[in-house]
Amino acid sequence: MAQPARFSVPERLVESVRAEDDPAGESWLAELPGLVAQRLAHWRLVPERVVEPGGRGSVVVYAHRADDLAPVALKVARPSAEAAALRVWAGRGAVLLLDEADGSLLLERLHGEVPLRSLAEPKAMLEATSLLRRLWVQAPPEHPFESLADRAGRVADRIAGRRALPAAVDAGPLVDEALEAVALAADGGDWLLHGDFQHGRVLAADRSPWLAVAPRPLVGDRAHDLARLVLDRIDTLAASPGPRGAARRRLAQLAEAVELPADRVRAWTLLRAVDTALGAFAAGDAAAAELRLEFAAWL
Known part of the structure; x- marks a missing residue:
């Protein structure tokens, strides 16, 4: 089966991969x-459209099976542990993996145009924490997943390499406090985590109201999975009355909803906020960096 003649790689994906400056x-x-084209032929799929703007590490094609017209989604990405995590979850709280081949995933079709972000924040946060409870399971023996300790160590190294940026000099105390979170990885348990959980990675579905997609799975402290959720919709929160109090309430409510210590959630959130802030400084986006540092200070 030939690929659609108009197929082209989404521009967001091109920009993201080229930013890595990696020949591979x-x-x-x-x-x-x-x-x-190979995967469409392999699974006997009729392509419908490429999802735009798509992700930063993969391309997703909506298609249907040639024999029974069942709607599916083809995801082509570089090899990762995503398929292994989806096999563990087996559709419980996450998109169902139908088949895989060399980094390509055949997935059930979700409603990509309806992310959890489409809900009002209180409802979205309630749905998000309920979904996380379903995703958090003990990692199987001899699993292929990265440890939180390893990932946190890489983040710490990245922060160390950027903290000397002229724009980041005043952030020194926040950086020091954020790096204390790395030690938490030593006693976080062996929980399978989504690894990049946020409203945009939860989509409406037919067999369940909401399902998680695009994990970056790792094993460790469940509180880590709340960090990006705490930082979600940060622009809206910053523009609200009393943002400092609102930020603290959000963190406390999320921690309480999943019965985890708020101090651990705060620590991982600080690490993520500082890391993304320094990354924004390195990219020349001072406004985004300062917003994240301000948020971190509110906590």
Whole structure:
């Protein structure tokens, strides 16, 4: 089966991969149209459309099976542990993996145009914490997942390399406090985590109201999975009356909803906020960096 003649790699994906400045990434981009065509043929799929703007590490094609017209989604990405995590969850709280081949995933079709972010914040947060409770399971023996300790160590190294940026000099005390979170990884348990949980990675579905997608799975402290959720919709929160109090209430309410210590959630949130802030400084986006540092200070 031939690929659709108008297929092109989404621009967001191109920009993201090229920003890595990695020859392997460039090679993968060049091969991507052919990989999509191969997988469509392999699973006997009729393509409908490429999801735009799409993700920063994969391309998703909405399609249906040629034999029974069942709607599916084809995701082509570089090899990762995503499929292994989806197999563990087996559709419980996450999109169902139908098949896989060399980094390509055949998935049930969700409603990509209806993310959890489409709900008002209080309702979205309630649905998010309920979903996390379903996703948090003990990692199986001899699993392939990265440890939180390893990922947190890489984040700490990245922060150390950027804290000397001229724009980040005044953030020194926040940086020091955020880095204390790395020690928490030593006693966080062996929980399978989504790894990048946020409203945009939860989509409406037919067999369940909401399902998680696009995990970056790792094993460790469940409180880590709340960090990005605490930082979600940060622009809206910053523009609200009394943002400092609102930020603290959000963190406390999320921690209480999943019965985890608020101090651990705060620590991981500080680490993520500082990391993304320094990354924004490095990219020349001072406004985004300062907003995240301000949020971190509110906590």
